[in-house]
Amino acid sequence: MSKLNNKVAIITGGGSGIGKAISELFAQEGAYVHIVDLNAEMAQPVVDSIIAGGGQAKLHACNVAEQMEVKRVVESIGRVDILVNNAGIAHVGNLEKCSIDDFDRVFNVNVKGAYNALYAVVPVMKANGGGAILNLASIAAVVGISDRFAYSMSKGAIYAMSMSVARDYMADNIRSNSISPARVHTPFVDGFIAKNYPGQEAEMFEKLSKSQPIGRMAKPEEIAKLALFLCSDDAGFMTGNDYPIDGGFIKLNN
Known part of the structure; x- marks a missing residue:
């Protein structure tokens, strides 16, 4: 039995990198995958490949930083069993090299984008009896990394939002976890x-x-396998945690 049979999954930034690997694996495991991505040209071949392989997928060209766009996408999908907040951008620079424009750009995509998806999806999950949320944090949320001021800020926020949602919606059968790749x-x-x-x-x-x-x-496929487990019913007792997948970065860099 496939792990995600009859599940409906939204994956933001699902057209490339880690998001692509998650989209492909979730589709292989039986989910109907909805890829929400700003870059439709890059994401469409991922959808086409999934369908050609016998899976189910659909592309929604969308800027996650725009709340109404995200809301319209979620409304068009209907039932949502799984949300993977993966869309994100990076920035190189310490505090002094992070302009207000740099800060706003990272915040709008990485933090506001995740908030917009959560804000749209959680009521749908409540109405449908529950769901699984996975947010892509980072080792930068918990350790100091040089020249990653804005990026670290954004991933710390992702970590905190994930824990808050887990606490507030436990009674609604909504699980919320984050993973922190190196x-x-x-x-x-x-x-x-x-x-x-x-x-x-x-x-x-x-x-x-x-x-x-x-x-x-890490390989994107390795991150996808952890995402699959945490979004599947196998992880039904797991919520309110962050799971490093970091090759020992946090604990063994000494």
Whole structure:
């Protein structure tokens, strides 16, 4: 029996990287996957691939930072059993190198975007008798990382919102957890390194890989497998927690 048979899942930022891996795995496990992504050109091939493989998926081009857009998408879907808040952007810089525009951009996507999805989906889950929420936090929520002021702020907020929702909606049979990946090798990471460290790509990739005690970055598929477990009925007794998937970064970097 597939783990997500007859489940309806919304995955924000599901058209690339970690979100793509989650979308593909959830569809393989029987979920009807609704990918909510700003970049329709990138996300549509993911939907097409899922359908070609016998799965169910639909793309909703949407800016998660716009509450009414998110609300319309959720209303069009109807029942929602699973919400994965994955959409996010990064920023390199300490406090002094984080302009108000930089701060607002990260906040609007990473924090407000997750809030908008939660705000739209939780009442639907309540009406339907419950659901599972998974928010993508980060090791940056709990440890200090150089030059990640705005990003760390946003992931700390994700962590806190996840715990708050878990507490407030436990009686409604809604589970809420977060996961905190360390660095994950995605096309985003390759582009990020190329943009911020031109001419030093190989050196920086090696440095960022070795910052995990296990000696490498995670694969998106590894994050997806943890997401699948936490959103499945197998994790029915698990709520109000953050689960690091970090190659030992938090506890073993000593």
